[in-house]
Amino acid sequence: MSRTIIKRIVRRSLKGYHSPYRDPFRYLSMRQTGRKRFIAAMRTILSGTLSGDFNPRAPHSELRLLEHLAGKALDRGLWQLAYVGRHLAGMVLAQRRPSRPNEGTLFFLGISPAFRGRSYGKILHAKGLELLAHAGCLRYLGGTDIRNKPMLQTFRANGCRAAGTWACDAQTGKRLRRARNRHFQIIHACH
Ligand SMILES: CC(C)(COP(=O)(O)OP(=O)(O)OC[C@H]1O[C@@H](n2cnc3c(N)ncnc32)[C@H](O)[C@@H]1OP(=O)(O)O)[C@@H](O)C(=O)NCCC(=O)NCCS
Secondary structure: OOOEEEEEEEEEEOOOOOOOOOOOOEEEEHHHHOOHHHHHHHHHHOOOOOOOOOOOOOHHHHHHHHHHHHHHHOOHHHEEEEEEOOEEEEEEEEEEEOOEEEEEEEEEEEEOHHHOOOOHHHHHHHHHHHHHHHOOOOEEEEEEEOOOHHHHHHHHHOOOEEEEEEEEEOOOOEEEEEOOOOOEEEEEEOO
8 A cells, every 4th residue: 555755845056056065975976886886875874764755675676766767867977875985974866857957856865874963964965966066957856754854954954945845655756646536646756
C-alpha cells in the first residue's frame, strides 16, 4: 500500500551563485567512480535519515529510481561524493530538471553519520547549488520531509525560501494531489 509524506518545498535564485563557505571536501563524481561506489555510499548516508521518502535498506533501488527520474538529463559529473581525507563524508546529487533545464534540484544530499552535527550539510548543499549554477540553472527548487529538521535548517542557512507544502508518494517522491474521488493522483516529481 502506498504511503504519503508531507514535504516542505523551497526555492532560491541561482543567478551568479557561489558558495560562501570554505569547503573542506575533496570530490569525486559518478563519472569518475562508477555507480557501485554510490550505492555503497548511499547505504551509509541514508542511515538514520528523518526523510520518509528514502528507504535506508534499499540503496540500490533508491539510486535506480533517481537515475530513472533524471532520464536523459542525468549528468554523472554532477553526482558527487565528498571526502575528508580518505573518509566518505557525504553525497550530493545535483540535477537539472528534465522538463525545465533552467531549474535545478538536488535529488539527494546527505552527510555520513560520523560527520553529522558539524554543519557540514550546509557546505555540501552550497556545493550542490554551485554545481547547478555552473550547469546553467537560474533557479533552485528543493524539498524535504517536514520531519527532517536538520535539512530544513540547512535550507534556511543557505537562503532558501519556503514555497509551499506538498503531499508526496513516499516510495517515488512524486507529488500527489487529492482528486475528486479523494484518492491521490501523481502530478509532479519532487525528489
Ligand atoms: C540533513 C543532513 C544533511 C544535515 O547534516 P548536518 O549538517 O550534519 O546537520 P547538523 O546536525 O549540523 O544540523 C544542521 C542544523 O540543523 C539543526 N538541527 C539539528 N537537529 C535538529 C532538530 N532535531 N531540530 C531542530 N534543528 C535541528 C542544527 O542545530 C544545525 O543548525 P545550525 O547550523 O544553525 O547550527 C544530515 O542530517 C543527513 O545527512 N541526514 C541523512 C540524509 C538525509 O536525510 N538527507 C536529506 C534528504 S532530503
